Amino acid sequence: EHEGLKAVDLFQAIDSGRVKAVWIMATNPAVSLPDAEAVRRALAKCPVVIVSDCVADTDTLRYAHIRLPALAWGEKDGTVTNSERTVSRQRPFLPAPGEARADWWMVAEEARALGFGPAFAWSGPAAIFAEHAALSRFENHGARALAIDAADDYETLAPAPWAGQRLFADGRFFTADGRARLVPVRHRPPAEPPAAEFPLLLNTGRTRDHWHTMTRTGLSPRLCGHRSEPLLDLHPADSRRFGIPDGALVRVESRLGAVVARARLTEAQQPGEVFLPMHWNDRFASCAVVGRLLAAHTDPLSGQPEAKCAPVRLRRFETTWSGLLISTGAPALDGPSWWVRHPIDGAEVTEMAGGEAAERERLVAALDAAFGSDRLEVVDAGRGIARYAWMAGERLLAALFLAPDRPEVVRGWIGRLIGGTVAAAGDRAAILAGRAPAGQADAGATVCACFAVGLATIETLIREQRVSSVEDIGAAVKAGTGCGSCVPELKALLAAGFSGEILANGVHH
Numbered sequence: 001e002h003e004g005l006k007a008v009d010l011f012q013a014i015d016s017g018r019v020k021a022v023w024i025m026a027t028n029p030a031v032s033l034p035d036a037e038a039v040r041r042a043l044a045k046c047p048v049v050i051v052s053d054c055v056a057d058t059d060t061l062r063y064a065h066i067r068l069p070a071l072a073w074g075e076k077d078g079t080v081t082n083s084e085r086t087v088s089r090q091r092p093f094l095p096a097p098g099e100a101r102a103d104w105w106m107v108a109e110e111a112r113a114l115g116f117g118p119a120f121a122w123s124g125p126a127a128i129f130a131e132h133a134a135l136s137r138f139e140n141h142g143a144r145a146l147a148i149d150a151a152d153d154y155e156t157l158a159p160a161p162w163a164g165q166r167l168f169a170d171g172r173f174f175t176a177d178g179r180a181r182l183v184p185v186r187h188r189p190p191a192e193p194p195a196a197e198f199p200l201l202l203n204t205g206r207t208r209d210h211w212h213t214m215t216r217t218g219l220s221p222r223l224c225g226h227r228s229e230p231l232l233d234l235h236p237a238d239s240r241r242f243g244i245p246d247g248a249l250v251r252v253e254s255r256l257g258a259v260v261a262r263a264r265l266t267e268a269q270q271p272g273e274v275f276l277p278m279h280w281n282d283r284f285a286s287c288a289v290v291g292r293l294l295a296a297h298t299d300p301l302s303g304q305p306e307a308k309c310a311p312v313r314l315r316r317f318e319t320t321w322s323g324l325l326i327s328t329g330a331p332a333l334d335g336p337s338w339w340v341r342h343p344i345d346g347a348e349v350t351e352m353a354g355g356e357a358a359e360r361e362r363l364v365a366a367l368d369a370a371f372g373s374d375r376l377e378v379v380d381a382g383r384g385i386a387r388y389a390w391m392a393g394e395r396l397l398a399a400l401f402l403a404p405d406r407p408e409v410v411r412g413w414i415g416r417l418i419g420g421t422v423a424a425a426g427d428r429a430a431i432l433a434g435r436a437p438a439g440q441a442d443a444g445a446t447v448c449a450c451f452a453v454g455l456a457t458i459e460t461l462i463r464e465q466r467v468s469s470v471e472d473i474g475a476a477v478k479a480g481t482g483c484g485s486c487v488p489e490l491k492a493l494l495a496a497g498f499s500g501e502i503l504a505n506g507v508h509h
Contacts, residue, residue, distance in 0.1 A: 006303030007033060008296045014042040021048035023110075025103055026070065030059035031213040031281045034305045036291030037257055052106060055215045059281045059289070069100040072216075076102065078125045079157070085167060087148060089157040104128055126154035136162075145174055190309045191297040194272070198254060198311035200238065201273045204290050205308070208485050209449050210279040218284050224342040225446025225454070229351065230288045231264040233275040234314075239265050242314045247406070249317035249338065249353060252276065254310050257292035260317050260338050274312065285340040319353040321360055321384060322406045326350075326414050327398035331370035335363030347418035349411060360402055364388065371397045378432050387432045396422045399431055409434035412442040447489055450482025458490065462497035470494070 005013055007029065013019040015038060022043075033039050043049055043063035051064035054072040061067060074094045081087050104122060111120035122128050133148040140147055147163040161167070172178035194201050206212075209223040217223045232250050244250055246265040251258055252274070261276060269275055280288035297306040323336065326347050333339055336352035336359055343349070354360065364386075368375070371390035379386045383404075390398040396417050401407040413436035422428055430437055443454025461467045461476055470490045474481040480490050 006298070008298050008303060008305055011039045011042045012296075014046050017045075020046065021050075022046055023050040023052070024060060024064075025052040026054075028058050028060045028213040028215060028281070030063065031289055031291060032278070033296075034291055034294035034307055035256060035296040036289050036294075038296070039291070052103060053215070054100065055219075057283060058213070058215050059283065062282075068106055069098060070106070071096055071100050071102050075100065078102075078104075079129060085145070085162045086159050087157075087162070088159040089154075126151070129154060129157075143174060191306060192255075192295060192311050194311040198313050199272075200234075200312050200314065202252070202254070202293060202310045202312045203273055203275045203308055204278050204294070205275065206279065207277045209446075210277070212279065213281050214279045214284060215281075218279070218281075219343060221343045221345050222446065222449050222452055225344075225452070226449060227277070228342040228349070228445070229340040230259070230261040230277050230280045230285060230290075232261040232314075233264050233266050233269045235267060235269045235271040235273075236265050237271045238274070238314075239263065244314055244316060249319060251315045251317045252293065252312050253315065254293040254295075254312045256295060258287070259290060259292060260287045274314070278307075280340070284342065286336070286338050288340065317353075318355060320355050321353065321357070321402060321404055323352040323354075323360075323363065323403075324349070324401045324407045324409055324411075325352065325367070325398060326409075326411060326418060327367075327371070327390075328419050331367065331398075333363065334366035335359040335361070344411065344415040347415040349415065351406075360386070364400070367398060367400060376428060376432060387434065389428065389431050391422075394421045394423045396420060396431070401434055407434065410436040410442050447493070448477075448479035448482065448486045450486075451478040453477050453479040455493075458493055459497070462493060468494070 004010075005019075010019065010022070011029065011033065014022060030036060030040050030043065040063070043060070046063075048066075049064045050066040050068065051058075051061050052068040052070040053061055054070045071092075072094075075092045075096050076090060077092050078090055079087050080090045104125070108117075108120040108122055111117055122131070130150050133150040136144075136146045136148045145162055145167055149160075149164060151157045173180045175181060190201075207227045209226045210217045232252060234244065239245065244263045246263055248263050249260055250263050251260050259276065276290045276293075278290050280290070282289065293312060294305070294307055294310050298304060299306075317338065319338070326344075326349050328347060330341055330348045330350070333350070333352065336354045338354070339350055339352040341348055341350040352363070367388070367390065372392065374391050376389040376391065377387065384402075385404075386400075386402040388400045389396060396419070398418070399414055401409050414431055414434070417427070417431065422431065426437070436442075442456060443452075444456035444459075445454060447453055447455050447458055457477060458473065458479065461473060467473050467476055470480050470487055473479050473490055473494075480487045
């Protein structure tokens with residue numbers, strides 16, 4: 001009879017006790033919604049939380065009383081409507097794993113258990129589509145854009161736009177006289193502009209190779225190679241103003257909460273504003289859920305939260321030690337006050353930092369518990385440097401590098417050894433040194449995810465003057481010839497090379 005609660009309103013209703021059961025499908029509101037701590041508080045007190053998802057662990061799933069394994073996109077059978085409103089038939093190209101089931105099947109079974117089975121008695125996707133098409137034309141008479149024809153043969157359904165033609169191709173709109181209505185839009189400033197206590201405006205958004213809350217892209221070494229941790233983009237002028245050097249860990253605070261990220265200075269960022277990615281969550285970082293910073297201000301009509309701006313302040317996140325762990329799996333960590341992790345081929349990489357020596361001791365003890373006490377080690381207590389390699393016979397399980405500052409380690413080479421046999425004394429010594437043998441260089445951060453081309457490879461081509469254009473790079477290593485999303489970065493690298501900023505030793509500033 002009327003619309004239901006919008007997302008922000010729904011969780012406020014759960015928090016107040018007006019809603020006592022919630023079923024969450026294919027989304028991760030504990031990360032994606034503003035005022036994330038309030039969302040988590042609501043989920044923690046809700047009597048019944050059901051979550052359907054295609055991965056086994058998300059921030060939201062951790063609050064679920066009932067977990068339902070759902071199908072992923074490549075396992076689903078149905079239709080897809082694209083942004084230009086073309087309906088296309090979708091067929092699965094992977095079998096359903098384990099006990100995973102289609103969302104519609106879960107809904108139908110739940111309805112049957114509650115006594116509403118006849119209203120949900122679909123035989124499959126074709127029956128659902130037929131009902132959807134019928135409802136789209138019910139009492140329509142040309143008043144609504146959505147008007148789908150029922151499929152004569154659902155299995156061979158050809159892609160077609162709503163109502164069988166491109167919208168507005170006939171010059172008519174869905175109004176009584178067919179004429180468009182122009183609505184004047186006036187700018188409304190943010191509900192909370194920057195002020196003396198919180199002088200910077202935070203903008204949020206996505207990075208190139210991640211999607212939503214990383215529940216799936218965070219599992220891909222190739223997609224994590226471009227941005228392996230949450231970075232705070234800020235202008236060099238603001239860096240000087242607040243004493244935040246490039247690469248430093250920063251505590252970003254709003255009136256609601258705080259996150260910790262590494263500073264990335266860039267003149268592409270507007271002065272007075274900073275940018276944080278929306279993707280990171282408690283699976284991949286200790287303190288990076290950007291929703292913890294955002295107030296739940298919403299548009300009065302759509303209910304869309306004001307997720308693109310919040311007043312914040314910056315503080316240096318002070319540490320006395322940093323660490324890098326390359327390991328099989330992602331062990332539970334006891335010790336570091338900050339950490340962030342991502343996969344590489346064959347291993348997990350965890351960066352960490354802390355403020356007390358006792359944190360380092362607890363960390364090593366936790367890793368002993370995870371990987372056993374058979375380890376190689378080199379410790380220089382005077383310089384605050386320690387390096388460990390956990391072994392199971394000749395099999396390398398994990399390597400940990402600790403130092404006062406961020407350890408510089410050849411990650412890719414060590415990652416390729418994790419889980420394998422390391423018998424040669426020279427290789428074991430190289431692991432503890434964090435330096436690969438001659439000819440075993442890292443490709444660096446991923447520039448082109450389509451063809452797994454790293455920064456070091458591109459810089460070598462430019463430094464040796466073997467390329468002078470994006471087309472040359474594509475011909476040499478294929479970078480930029482796939483989806484094209486790396487082309488702006490390739491152009492920037494070429495410009496840096498032409499201006500002499502890529503030095504003879506390969507350092508890129």
